[in-house]
Amino acid sequence: MKRLFPILVVLSAIFLAYALHLSLGKGTPTDAQQGDVYRIIYYHVPSAWTAFLLFFINFIASIQYLVSAKASTKIAAKWVVIGVGVVGGIACFLPQVQHLLPTGMRPSAVATTVLAIPAFYFVIGKFFPGERLDMLAVTSAEVGVVFCTIVLVTGPIWARPVWGIWWAPGDIRLTSTLVLWLIYVSYLVLRRFSSSAQTQMLAAALAVFGALDVPLVYFSIWFFRTQHPQPVIGGGGSMDPRMLHVLLISWMAFLLFAFLVCWSRFRLEGLHREIEQAHAMESLVGAGVAAKASLPLGRSSS
Amino acid sequence: MNGIKYLFAAYIATWVIHGFYLGALVRRFGRLRQQAKELGKK
Numbered sequence: 341m342k343r344l345f346p347i348l349v350v351l352s353a354i355f356l357a358y359a360l361h362l363s364l365g366k367g368t369p370t371d372a373q374q375g376d377v378y379r380i381i382y383y384h385v386p387s388a389w390t391a392f393l394l395f396f397i398n399f400i401a402s403i404q405y406l407v408s409a410k411a412s413t414k415i416a417a418k419w420v421v422i423g424v425g426v427v428g429g430i431a432c433f434l435p436q437v438q439h440l441l442p443t444g445m446r447p448s449a450v451a452t453t454v455l456a457i458p459a460f461y462f463v464i465g466k467f468f469p470g471e472r473l474d475m476l477a478v479t480s481a482e483v484g485v486v487f488c489t490i491v492l493v494t495g496p497i498w499a500r501p502v503w504g505i506w507w508a509p510g511d512i513r514l515t516s517t518l519v520l521w522l523i524y525v526s527y528l529v530l531r532r533f534s535s536s537a538q539t540q541m542l543a544a545a546l547a548v549f550g551a552l553d554v555p556l557v558y559f560s561i562w563f564f565r566t567q568h569p570q571p572v573i574g575g576g577g578s579m580d581p582r583m584l585h586v587l588l589i590s591w592m593a594f595l596l597f598a599f600l601v602c603w604s605r606f607r608l609e610g611l612h613r614e615i616e617q618a619h620a621m622e623s624l625v626g627a628g629v630a631a632k633a634s635l636p637l638g639r640s641s642s
Numbered sequence: 643m644n645g646i647k648y649l650f651a652a653y654i655a656t657w658v659i660h661g662f663y664l665g666a667l668v669r670r671f672g673r674l675r676q677q678a679k680e681l682g683k684k
Contacts, residue, residue, distance in 0.1 A: 377645025380652040486663045494652040501645035611674045
């Protein structure tokens with residue numbers, strides 16, 4: 341594992357450089373309306389998708405952490421998740437349900453998202469048992485906030501030349517993204533400054549409610565009038581295949597980079613907890629020695 | 643539409659944010675390693 345990390349770092353650097361080359365290269369067409377500024381899409385959209393994925397991982401890890409307190413809730417949650425996957429996956433292809441989907445939204449895209457819930461649930465549960473679930477939750481939230489910050493910074497930089505304004509006040513897509521960022525920042529603040537024994541449980545509960553904002557952000561462009569353009573994949577919008585190709589390569593590069601950052605952050609969290617445990621043990625031993633030392637004195641004085 | 647300066651601003655901003663975060667991670671790693679060393683000495 342120690343050897344794999346530097347290899348992946350080098351691969352990630354090469355991949356990101358290649359994605360940058362494609363993003364700015366002449367092989368990718370220039371947008372007829374926006375000119376070259378549209379190329380911000382190759383950083384803005386992959387960052388948004390990566391942030392959503394990380395918040396989704398945080399959501400699943402938080403649920404797992406909450407239900408793992410009792411064996412009965414753990415079993416019940418397992419069957420609920422299987423039910424959501426099976427019923428949701430089938431329902432997307434029923435004509436009655438398809439009728440309810442907004443125009444342009446592909447049922448297969450919705451079904452894939454629904455099926456991702458049980459898939460992630462069982463994979464995360466298998467590879468991150470016990471306390472590691474909480475470590476994964478804090479890792480994914482923190483790295484997700486970094487990517488969400490990039491979305492909130494690059495969005496206005498793109499909006500200024502295209503819309504003529506930095507920010508569209510009251511726009512549901514923009515506002516819900518800002519709210520999402522604020523929820524996860526408060527999650528991190530709670531974890532950083534609360535010393536209560538219940539902090540991990542409280543943070544997990546906040547993360548579950550916070551994650552409810554992710555579908556609102558994603559689906560807002562279908563259900564509400566917004567200045568934000570339609571999505572480039574999953575239905576609704578249209579994009580030159582060459583642009584889509586570069587966009588997907590850029591996302592893969594950012595995913596590999598995010599994976600490495602999460603790996604480092606996870607190790608940092610592990611080291612932090614080991615040191616905290618060692619400090620706690622040290623103070624316990626110290627208290628024990630002090631108690632032993634004070635015992636004869638206490639007896640002699642009485 | 644000449645938005646090239648906005649394009650570069652967005653790309654630079656992205657890497658500045660990542661750079662800040664990676665720098666913060668490296669500093670935290672350094673601090674924790676130092677603490678671990680001190681604990682080892684005791």
